[in-house]
Amino acid sequence: MEAVLLIDFGSTYTKVTAVDLENKAIIGTSKSFTTIESDICEGLNNALDKLESKHKNLSIKEMFACSSAAGGLRMVAIGLVPDLTAEAAKRAALSAGAKVMKVFSYELNESEAEEIENIRPDIILLTGGTDGGNKEVILHNAKILASLKTKAPIIVAGNKSVQEKVADILSEKEITVCENVMPELDVLNIESARLAIREVFLRRIVYAKGLSKVKDLIEGIIMPTPSAVLGAAKLLAEGTKKEKGIGDLIVVDVGGATTDIHSIAEGLPSKGGVLLKGLPEPFVKRTVEGDLGVRYSADALVGTCGIDELLNKAELSENQINEYQQFIKANPGYITDSDEIFEKFDFGLASLAVKNATKRHVGTIETHYTPFGATYVQTGKDLTTVRNIIGTGGPIINCKRAKEVLKESLFDPLEPTVLKPMRGKIFIDSKYIFAAMGLLAVKYPDIALSIMKNEIKLILEVD
Structure with a gap:
């Protein structure tokens, strides 16, 4: 065959x-x-x-x-202002499939330079300044990077007015110069950087x-x-020229080291009279939570979410949780269908990972009061109207209570400002084919779409 x-x-x-x-x-x-x-x-x-x-x-x-x-493609992103060029650099890295280890803003100092050395990134993305804007910060940071021992390739995607000077400063490093990730204020241009990251990945x-x-x-x-x-998610949502996709969706990918959330949706306000704050959100968005993995990052997950929340979700004693935390450190690949206590522990970890990773991915809405009345301000994506949620990753696929785990991605009345989906269809990638279909889609998109529609199964519909 x-x-x-x-x-x-x-x-x-x-x-x-x-x-x-x-x-x-x-x-x-x-x-x-x-x-x-x-x-x-x-x-x-x-x-x-x-x-x-x-x-x-x-x-x-x-x-x-x-x-x-x-550990995947480990990246450090460096920009000017945290909410602007630094955020744009982070989005470019994430869209390329990288794991962003740290984002630095403004002029790097000695301790930050040492931190970059200790992180040992695979790639460094250097940005800063709109075209014709601030020049000093990116030039300063280029000099700092030039002095480091790291041999990580550096992608320069900042102010075009000084890109040649930056390239001269970094002449002894392996560098790639591409278009500015933010050529104008509040204008994103991450495709050039994304392609450059991919080329470095392939080459080195x-x-x-x-x-x-x-x-x-x-x-x-x-x-x-x-x-x-991400490619598979986009294909499933949008379809091909020959066949329609299923529409806007969220993919919840729980792993041992990270929990990744992908959304294919505009995320614009679903209600009238809401103002948008911050950078425009990408239609295809990925976030990575390095402290919400359920094996290698389990200690960080418990530390982030709190032992009390895990105790409540898993319905276990603190001693039992501590015991299994130690066990999975030594046995990260452990899977069982006969250890009821471990299954409760794993269910608790996966539930907290989904709940908190989705919360960080979606946008929020705030009420501001002015002399003219209340004003509603949205930051991030409004995903309340998204109706398709797909779970993937070993901790989801191997969980007997996957429906309960994935329901954590839905709107919580106790957190009404968090813009999670209000209701919808929950699917599971039971054969773990999402990444495979993303690969297949590069050459055979119609076949990949057909297979996903047949293999990704509906397990729950929430009205």
């Missing part, structure tokens, strides 16, 4: 999906623990052995791969992650995993 093989090198698991192009169907999927510390091929071969044991005589026509192994980062060992696949490693998921 002729097939296309789609591979996702994850931080915890390497997942493989075989697709029958002729019949527009999934042949089979399998996974194995990612072996980034030794030889990444080991985990891949283990996954392939499992797949081939169930599906004999597979003839692989093409292979594509994505990766978030070894896959080798740094050890993926060059996969010699037969290296030409097929075309994007970070989050980019693949």
Whole structure:
């Protein structure tokens, strides 16, 4: 049987999906623990052995791969004002599938320079100033970066008036100069930076992650995993020239290290008389919460959300929670369907991850009182009218109470200013194919869309 093989090198698991192009169907999927510390091929071969044991005589026509192994694409973004160019830099990085480790604003000082060294980013995105605007800050920060020992490639996407000077200052570094992420005040232009990040990923980062060992696949490693998921989400929402999509949607992707939320929606005010505050929101938006993962980041999740909230959600004792926190540190790939206490613990972690990651992703609304009466101000996206919510990621797929977990992404009357969806259809990506379909969509979008519509199942409808 002729097939296309789609591979996702994850931080915890390497997942493989075989697709029958002729019949527009999934042949089979399998996974194995990612072996980034030794030889990444080991985990891949283990996954392939499992797949081939169930599906004999597979003839692989093409292979594509994505990766978030070894922590994914780690980036530092540097801008001028936190709410403007620094925020624009962050959005450019996230849209490219990066994990933004830190965003710095204004002139870097010595302690911040040391922090960048300690973060050891894969890429640094340097921005600052609108075109013809502030020049001093980006020039200062370029000099600081030039003095660092880091060999991370630097993407320059700031004030075009000084880009040549910045390039001269950074001449001993590997740099890429692209268009300003904010050429004018409150005008975003992140596509050029996004493409530059992807090019650096293709050219250099896959080798740094050890993926060059996969010699037969290296030409097929075309994007970070989050980019693949975002591409699949956009395709499912918008459709193709031949077939309609399902409309605006939110994808909730819970992982061991992070919880990612993707929204495909304008997010404009759903009620009249509401003023918008801040930068324009992108139609295709991704946020990454590094403190809300349920394995590697479990301690941070408990610290962020509070032990009391987890106690209440999981219905366990503090001793039981502490015991399992220690256990998953040593066993991040652990999955079970026979340990009831652990299932409660995992349910509690996933529920808090979804609740808080969605809360951070959506916008908020505030009431301001003036001499002329009340004024309503919206910051971020209003997603109250979005009707499609899709859950993916191991902690969702393997959870017996996935419906309850995903309901945490809906509007909470106790937090009326948080603009989560009011109601809608909840789906689950039970075969974990979102990243695979994002890969397939690069060359075969119609087939990828058809498969997603068939495989992503409706599990709950909330009126």
